[in-house]
Amino acid sequence: MLIPQPIEEGLFLKRYKRFFADINFNSKPVIAHVPNTGSLKTCLNENALCRFSVNNDPSRKLKYTLQSIKTPSSWVGVNTALANSLVWEAWEKQKIPHWQKYKFGKKEVKVSEHTRFDMTFWQKDLGINPKKKIEPIMYKNDSFHFVEVKNVTMAIDGVAYFPDAVTTRGQKHLIELMKWVDSGHTSEIVFVIQRTDCDQFSPAKEIDPEYARLLTEAKNKGVIISAYACKISKTIIELAPSKKIKIVL
Numbered sequence: 481m482l483i484p485q486p487i488e489e490g491l492f493l494k495r496y497k498r499f500f501a502d503i504n505f506n507s508k509p510v511i512a513h514v515p516n517t518g519s520l521k522t523c524l525n526e527n528a529l530c531r532f533s534v535n536n537d538p539s540r541k542l543k544y545t546l547q548s549i550k551t552p553s554s555w556v557g558v559n560t561a562l563a564n565s566l567v568w569e570a571w572e573k574q575k576i577p578h579w580q581k582y583k584f585g586k587k588e589v590k591v592s593e594h595t596r597f598d599m600t601f602w603q604k605d606l607g608i609n610p611k612k613k614i615e616p617i618m619y620k621n622d623s624f625h626f627v628e629v630k631n632v633t634m635a636i637d638g639v640a641y642f643p644d645a646v647t648t649r650g651q652k653h654l655i656e657l658m659k660w661v662d663s664g665h666t667s668e669i670v671f672v673i674q675r676t677d678c679d680q681f682s683p684a685k686e687i688d689p690e691y692a693r694l695l696t697e698a699k700n701k702g703v704i705i706s707a708y709a710c711k712i713s714k715t716i717i718e719l720a721p722s723k724k725i726k727i728v729l
Contacts, residue, residue: 512544557674563631668704681707
């Protein structure tokens, strides 16, 4: 997947008010949007090399968007919005073996008043209008595979961790995924590790012990837990399902 273009490089100076970063670009400070709501622990080192996209649309408040930061062991993609697109692209290109049986899919699926999943897959043509809400109760003899995607940037000594801050929203998603397993469907949470230096994934128990507890409960309920690293270059990022990531709960 092509990272938003054009891409420039500079030196990361600081992050503030969550969504702003100062970058030294051509010996001058510029302000960039930070498309990530997490804390970005282990990623923000002053004067680290960084990459940012440029958008000259006059309607935008900020011209620049931070895309990745260099750590001692890896480039780290910080744009959370890319995670869903990476997973969808992997499904379309049949890169994930256990998804190859699904011939149909839809993004941003609202299945109830309070529940929306990042994507949903199913095996046969059910005549579903992609512009309308999917109501699984209408398809009693057919199973849906509900998928929630989480972006991961935090890593220590080759272990990727999520979340990097307490996430009540993430806790809710796990509870919802378990409910749909109880309803006879299948569900999965996919952790997209936007870095190249990890071979293991674990929940960040010290940061959000409730999320870690729910993740273990979800696994025991039958929710599939998947974690994939990424290949990252200056202009391209893609999921790397062939790289084995060990999941330790």
